[in-house]
Amino acid sequence: DSGVTQTPKHLITATGQRVTLRCSPRSGDLSVYWYQQSLDQGLQFLIQYYNGEERAKGNILERFSAQQFPDLHSELNLSSLELGDSALYFCASRSNFGTFNYGYTFGSGTRLTVV
Amino acid sequence: DQQVKQNSPSLSVQEGRISILNCDYTNSMFDYFLWYKKYPAEGPTFLISISSIKDKNEDGRFTVFLNKSAKHLSLHIVPSQPGDSAVYFCAASGNRGSTLGRLYFGRGTQLTVWP
Numbered sequence: 001d002s003g004v005t006q007t008p009k010h011l012i013t014a015t016g017q018r019v020t021l022r023c024s025p026r027s028g029d030l031s032v033y034w035y036q037q038s039l040d041q042g043l044q045f046l047i048q049y050y051n052g053e054e055r056a057k058g059n060i061l062e063r064f065s066a067q068q069f070p071d072l073h074s075e076l077n078l079s080s081l082e083l084g085d086s087a088l089y090f091c092a093s094r095s096n097f098g099t100f101n102y103g104y105t106f107g108s109g110t111r112l113t114v115v
Numbered sequence: 116d117q118q119v120k121q122n123s124p125s126l127s128v129q130e131g132r133i134s135i136l137n138c139d140y141t142n143s144m145f146d147y148f149l150w151y152k153k154y155p156a157e158g159p160t161f162l163i164s165i166s167s168i169k170d171k172n173e174d175g176r177f178t179v180f181l182n183k184s185a186k187h188l189s190l191h192i193v194p195s196q197p198g199d200s201a202v203y204f205c206a207a208s209g210n211r212g213s214t215l216g217r218l219y220f221g222r223g224t225q226l227t228v229w230p
Contacts (some may be wrong), residue, residue, distance in 0.1 A: 002158060042222035045206065056217055090158055103149045103206065103218060106158030
């Protein structure tokens, strides 16, 4: 157990629907990152939050949004889902914004299947 | 634009031999490099890292080499074991601009170690 909890582990939904993925970071970690891993693709950075504030945006579609709540858990909202959104979505956390000696701690991911 | 590149999607090595996984990067602002290992149905886990002020870092069977002039790093696993079979991701980060506080990942290399 990495300490980063993602729910649900699996999600199957129809095109056009909206889903919410949830992430609880490791205790004490203020930064949360969301990544998408599609077939044959690496880990594509979506968005980062630090202590409730958005810090960086990557290749996140306008149909996707995220937030980090006061208790530091984060949610990734995916709407108007398309078949191409089927992927593994990973959440990761780390303790501070500066030094990067040990990188992130990842959750086990949510596998989203859009049918 | 893939700033971290792993050009070999797969590598097959016999148990006991050396595994060499390669990674190239393009962004000169990167100054910290990490390797992650990923098993199926799990999130990536941190393996080893190296700062740009070093050219080698060793941890047990794992050694990472950095050639800054060539913008190239490699992960050596000696001796390779069947349990090392996993996807290995190369990642990079920096302390300036868009590289600050964010990891850029390669697409991964599937390592298979056979008996």
